[in-house]
Amino acid sequence: MINNTLNLWFSVLFFNQISDLCTLANFNTITMHINLRKIQFLLLILVALSSISLVAQQKYTVSGYLTDESSGETLIGAYVYLSSDNSIGTVSNLYGFYSMTLDAGTYTINVSYVGYKSMSYEIDLSENLEFNVELSLEGITTEEIVVTDTRTDENVNDAKMGTVQMSVEKIKALPAFMGEVDILKTLQLLPGVQSVGEGNGGFYVRGGGPNQNLILLDDATVYNGGHLFGFFSVFNADAIKNTTLYKGGMPAEYGGRISSVLDISMKEGNKKKFQVDGGIGLISSRLTLQGPILKGKTSFLVSGRRTYILDLMQPYIDKTDLKGTNYYFYDLNAKINHTFSKKDRLYLSGYFGRDVFSFKSNDRGFNLEIPWGNATTSLRWNHLFTDKLFMNTTLLFNDYNFEFTGGQNEGEQNEFSFNLYSGIRDFSLKSDIDFYPTPKHKFKFGAHYTYHIFTPSITNFTSGDTDFEPVESKRYAHEAAIYLQDNFDLTDKIKVEMGLRGSFFQQVGPYDRIDKSEGSLDTIRYENLEPVKSYGGLEPRINVRYKLDNSSSIKASVAKTNQYVHLVSSSASTLPTDVWVPSSDIVRPQTGIQYAIGYFKNFKENNYEGSVELFYRDINNIADYADDYVPELGENIEDNFAFGYGKAYGAEFFLKKNFGKFNGWLGYTYTKTENIFDGSLENVANPDLTIDNGEAFVTNYDRPHDVSVALNYQLNEKWQFGGIFVYASDKPYTPAIGTFTNSTGSPGIIYGKRNSARIRDYHRLDFSATFTPKPNKTKGLISTFNFSAFNVYARKNLFFIFFDTEQPTDESVKITPIGISLVPTIIPSVTWNFKF
Amino acid sequence: MKNIFILYFIAFISIIGFIACEEELDLDLPDTTNQLVVEGWISEGDVPFVYMTKTLPAIGEIRFSEIDSFFVGGAEITVKSEDQTMVLQEYVLDSTVIFYTVSQADLFSGNFFVGEAGKYYDLEINMDEREITGRTKIPNSLPLDSIWYDFRQVGDTDSLARIFVRINDADTLGNFYRFFTQRNDEPEFPGSNSVFDDILINGKSFPSFVERGQNPNDEFDFETFGYFFAGDTVNVRMSAIDEAHYNYWNTYEANAQGGGPFSGITVVDSNLEGEEVIGVWGGYGMQTISTRIIYTDED
Numbered sequence A: 001m002i003n004n005t006l007n008l009w010f011s012v013l014f015f016n017q018i019s020d021l022c023t024l025a026n027f028n029t030i031t032m033h034i035n036l037r038k039i040q041f042l043l044l045i046l047v048a049l050s051s052i053s054l055v056a057q058q059k060y061t062v063s064g065y066l067t068d069e070s071s072g073e074t075l076i077g078a079y080v081y082l083s084s085d086n087s088i089g090t091v092s093n094l095y096g097f098y099s100m101t102l103d104a105g106t107y108t109i110n111v112s113y114v115g116y117k118s119m120s121y122e123i124d125l126s127e128n129l130e131f132n133v134e135l136s137l138e139g140i141t142t143e144e145i146v147v148t149d150t151r152t153d154e155n156v157n158d159a160k161m162g163t164v165q166m167s168v169e170k171i172k173a174l175p176a177f178m179g180e181v182d183i184l185k186t187l188q189l190l191p192g193v194q195s196v197g198e199g200n201g202g203f204y205v206r207g208g209g210p211n212q213n214l215i216l217l218d219d220a221t222v223y224n225g226g227h228l229f230g231f232f233s234v235f236n237a238d239a240i241k242n243t244t245l246y247k248g249g250m251p252a253e254y255g256g257r258i259s260s261v262l263d264i265s266m267k268e269g270n271k272k273k274f275q276v277d278g279g280i281g282l283i284s285s286r287l288t289l290q291g292p293i294l295k296g297k298t299s300f301l302v303s304g305r306r307t308y309i310l311d312l313m314q315p316y317i318d319k320t321d322l323k324g325t326n327y328y329f330y331d332l333n334a335k336i337n338h339t340f341s342k343k344d345r346l347y348l349s350g351y352f353g354r355d356v357f358s359f360k361s362n363d364r365g366f367n368l369e370i371p372w373g374n375a376t377t378s379l380r381w382n383h384l385f386t387d388k389l390f391m392n393t394t395l396l397f398n399d400y401n402f403e404f405t406g407g408q409n410e411g412e413q414n415e416f417s418f419n420l421y422s423g424i425r426d427f428s429l430k431s432d433i434d435f436y437p438t439p440k441h442k443f444k445f446g447a448h449y450t451y452h453i454f455t456p457s458i459t460n461f462t463s464g465d466t467d468f469e470p471v472e473s474k475r476y477a478h479e480a481a482i483y484l485q486d487n488f489d490l491t492d493k494i495k496v497e498m499g500l501r502g503s504f505f506q507q508v509g510p511y512d513r514i515d516k517s518e519g520s521l522d523t524i525r526y527e528n529l530e531p532v533k534s535y536g537g538l539e540p541r542i543n544v545r546y547k548l549d550n551s552s553s554i555k556a557s558v559a560k561t562n563q564y565v566h567l568v569s570s571s572a573s574t575l576p577t578d579v580w581v582p583s584s585d586i587v588r589p590q591t592g593i594q595y596a597i598g599y600f601k602n603f604k605e606n607n608y609e610g611s612v613e614l615f616y617r618d619i620n621n622i623a624d625y626a627d628d629y630v631p632e633l634g635e636n637i638e639d640n641f642a643f644g645y646g647k648a649y650g651a652e653f654f655l656k657k658n659f660g661k662f663n664g665w666l667g668y669t670y671t672k673t674e675n676i677f678d679g680s681l682e683n684v685a686n687p688d689l690t691i692d693n694g695e696a697f698v699t700n701y702d703r704p705h706d707v708s709v710a711l712n713y714q715l716n717e718k719w720q721f722g723g724i725f726v727y728a729s730d731k732p733y734t735p736a737i738g739t740f741t742n743s744t745g746s747p748g749i750i751y752g753k754r755n756s757a758r759i760r761d762y763h764r765l766d767f768s769a770t771f772t773p774k775p776n777k778t779k780g781l782i783s784t785f786n787f788s789a790f791n792v793y794a795r796k797n798l799f800f801i802f803f804d805t806e807q808p809t810d811e812s813v814k815i816t817p818i819g820i821s822l823v824p825t826i827i828p829s830v831t832w833n834f835k836f
Numbered sequence B: 001m002k003n004i005f006i007l008y009f010i011a012f013i014s015i016i017g018f019i020a021c022e023e024e025l026d027l028d029l030p031d032t033t034n035q036l037v038v039e040g041w042i043s044e045g046d047v048p049f050v051y052m053t054k055t056l057p058a059i060g061e062i063r064f065s066e067i068d069s070f071f072v073g074g075a076e077i078t079v080k081s082e083d084q085t086m087v088l089q090e091y092v093l094d095s096t097v098i099f100y101t102v103s104q105a106d107l108f109s110g111n112f113f114v115g116e117a118g119k120y121y122d123l124e125i126n127m128d129e130r131e132i133t134g135r136t137k138i139p140n141s142l143p144l145d146s147i148w149y150d151f152r153q154v155g156d157t158d159s160l161a162r163i164f165v166r167i168n169d170a171d172t173l174g175n176f177y178r179f180f181t182q183r184n185d186e187p188e189f190p191g192s193n194s195v196f197d198d199i200l201i202n203g204k205s206f207p208s209f210v211e212r213g214q215n216p217n218d219e220f221d222f223e224t225f226g227y228f229f230a231g232d233t234v235n236v237r238m239s240a241i242d243e244a245h246y247n248y249w250n251t252y253e254a255n256a257q258g259g260g261p262f263s264g265i266t267v268v269d270s271n272l273e274g275e276e277v278i279g280v281w282g283g284y285g286m287q288t289i290s291t292r293i294i295y296t297d298e299d
Helices: A002-024 A029-055 A168-172 A183-187 B004-016 B104-109 B243-255
Strands: A059-068 A079-082 A089-091 A097-103 A105-112 A119-125 A133-135 A163-167 A213-217 A240-246 A260-266 A275-280 A284-294 A298-307 A326-339 A344-361 A366-386 A389-410 A413-438 A441-463 A475-489 A494-508 A511-514 A523-526 A531-549 A552-563 A565-567 A580-582 A590-603 A608-625 A641-657 A662-681 A705-714 A719-728 A731-733 A736-740 A748-751 A757-759 A762-771 A782-790 A800-809 A812-821 A827-835 B021-024 B036-043 B049-054 B060-063 B076-080 B085-087 B089-093 B097-101 B120-127 B130-137 B147-154 B157-168 B176-183 B189-197 B205-210 B233-241 B277-284 B288-292
Touching (some): A059 A119, A059 A413, A089 A097, A119 A133, A163 A183, A441 A580, A441 B205, A475 A580, A736 A812, A748 A800, A748 B243, B036 B120, B049 B120, B147 B233, B147 B288, B157 B233, B189 B243, B233 B243, B233 B277, B243 B277
Parallel strands (some): A059 A133, A213 A260, B036 B277, B130 B277
Antiparallel strands (some): A059 A097, A079 A105, A105 A119, A163 A240, A240 A260, A275 A827, A284 A298, A298 A326, A326 A344, A344 A366, A366 A389, A389 A413, A413 A441, A441 A475, A475 A494, A494 A531, A552 A590, A590 A608, A641 A662, A705 A719, A731 A757, A736 A748, A762 A782, A782 A827, A812 B021, A812 B060, B036 B049, B049 B097, B076 B085, B076 B120, B089 B097, B147 B157, B157 B205, B176 B189, B176 B233, B233 B288
């Protein structure tokens, strides 16, 4: 009762403060600092309030780590709750830690995690208790699993909306293109997440673009998630433990992107025994080594993958003018962790991946070398101040770069050579604290800081004996945020997740910009660390669940998000050449607000989950290239941005069967997107830029109807089958409505309204079968064979269309619309996976 | 330089995407637009020239003869320099092709002017109660001071020649160029990416390979593309142009590629004012240099 009153009082205070702060937040640095002070003040009140309520009663804390029994891997998002009242409970955090404070007494606690056997324990809480739990996998069974009292009702019970957590084991059971298990492609099968077909690694969440998704690998930002223009994702499934996607209502600890967050955790490495996993497939092979270094204290994991399809074709390529041409990609993941004491753990993890394309035309003496890829490093320190106060401090480095080197050489004489470079590099420090004062409250608060170095492009070239000065356009920026989040039960029926994030961004010098306004070509120059432009803002987030009964609930959420870094792509797909730029004196931060409401229902003792969610998003300051944009080296790309605003709305329907021989899900999404670039948000470097004369248009990934079906069937111990079916509405394109001639003899095209026509819906069926010859073998070499068929009925889905122009005679012109299908045939593949 | 990305990424995708397929689509395209297309120019030392056509439907092959009066006549076209005005005369060739330039009478009487570097020229078209205007400048050109060539061994032949010129960019930023080549008595053709600016080359004097311009409708031969041949007499023209003129050709050349996975679509930037009109009124500085390619076995 006291708690509830305090909560209520606190809520009122907090909301008053939020609305107060929101009116103050007008992207002004000074107000921002004042606001941050207010938040700090609130934080203090909050901690004080919780302590008051604690002193009043005799309470003890049970806390510990939840791990996998066979590997010692920590379990993320596992449930710990009282068997007497399952509304009293907690969830393990990203590091497998949980903490629950209860009145003194004897309890039965249940621990459950999807895919694992649920466990019950009797505990006597007469003092603070450290209680670590190991769960074991349910294992393959041909029997229908009997579900008893397991806490698999988070779909209904949790206040989170638009959030999907997926274990890699689930992902591995589904068919994969060329046998390459792909996390991003599987996420695209979820409602609210659209794929626009193969050859596009970007995913589109609730009408947002790929540049509005934050992809984190062990907390480090991955700026480009795709290999080979997105055919494959950079995440090697063997090294990944868990993925969580927030489509909306994201917790306050996340920020910096307005559409979604994909949080990916790498495995820590088997703590109990040395293990080798690997796979040999048609286009690539993988190998993962993991094991303990100091038993129970230190473990490691190293995982690598490399493709070789063009290596195999080298003998053929060697006979042509293209001798020396090759393409491959590889990924390397490594992680080591050490437990210093009960209170301190250290994790060091890293990822390094590259696509490498070499092109040679020997007759022309022309060569190109194009490597690109990501590198990330995370050093994380877990510290337990008390059994209720868990801190994680992370030092991060991440880098994405694209290089393009080449030239024309004639013997010794180097006639023309160039080197282009673009990329983004971040150094970050963040500290996050989990505070579990009572089972009804879970606080999280923290501070993040990032120093960004953007390199939209550096161009070096030499022609004959002339060296050109490199045209550099580096940008530097500080990004910082503090946040506070409280998840609490207001009443038995109402659960609230409420958070506030204050974010700040500042571009600093050195920075030169050519001022193109009013015909002047003067250079505007900023010195080292001199502020160029500052922005800030408050991002309140709230999710509320109202429980209708034990198996159904209604949830609502509102989340405001700011995005200070921008990527604009001129193409329909995500390209390695796409560059990130900071908010600056030209580019304002993108802001988004998303409202969602949903109904959640579980059936048959939580074996079936169903949900309907409706969402509406308003977005501001989105950037896109103006109609007449032509990419040019050395230019400030921001000068070509038009700014606009837009909205997206839709409905998601989801039905999922969790257990049994036959499981899987079915999703349907209706989405509508609309953007307007009418010049009302001016580009100071280039006023009057509009798109489509300021009329509303749909995005090029607008596919109103989207259906995904993913199914899994365990026939017996040896055979498991998977199937995927996807459907998406017709692809939008910009129609040619006319042509014209000029003195060049090659016709030009007059386009109609942007993305105003549509062609050919997308659908595809994939199958897979996994064969385990000796399912009961637990020692020695364990093999499985995966057979996949992609695009079973050879649907010619369109990747893009273009208009071929020609003047076949002096007296005529001809325009031919051409469609390109990247995978017009069935692609079978086989992969041998092994483990010992 | 700008399209090198696109070119090689297409090469890239064609190697990797060996399974991809291309098909002609049957699209239900909306009704054609009906705009006036104007192209006019005034070169240094030459008289102005203007012609007008109509836009065409974007479906299949369209013969100009199928379009009612494809070339547009009946306009009053005036070109003004800073101190002179000249009314152009309409000429009709083969009773279909219509163009406008200085009248015979003015030519004989000396009542005309030619383009001069550093001057602005205004175009005014009056027709059926509509008015179209444009303004351009002929910028000062800097001399091309040398031209040379070498030979390449391609397949069985060693007589393909590459042409080089030395380009001298002015010290100040904001210069734009368009280049053309001419081979023997063939017409002059612009390069496939014929325009460039000086963001990367500002103030530099440097040697540059010059691609052979060719009729875009001729068969594309990857082996000989861009090269000249032994015995050719080669003319290279490097014209200084103003920014709006550059924008027209720059956007047009991107536009004519028809869009693609890596480039998106580009709408052409017209530098003319008026309703329902696209096109360009451009001034060209004239710098030409020529050479004859003499093949010797010693090479």
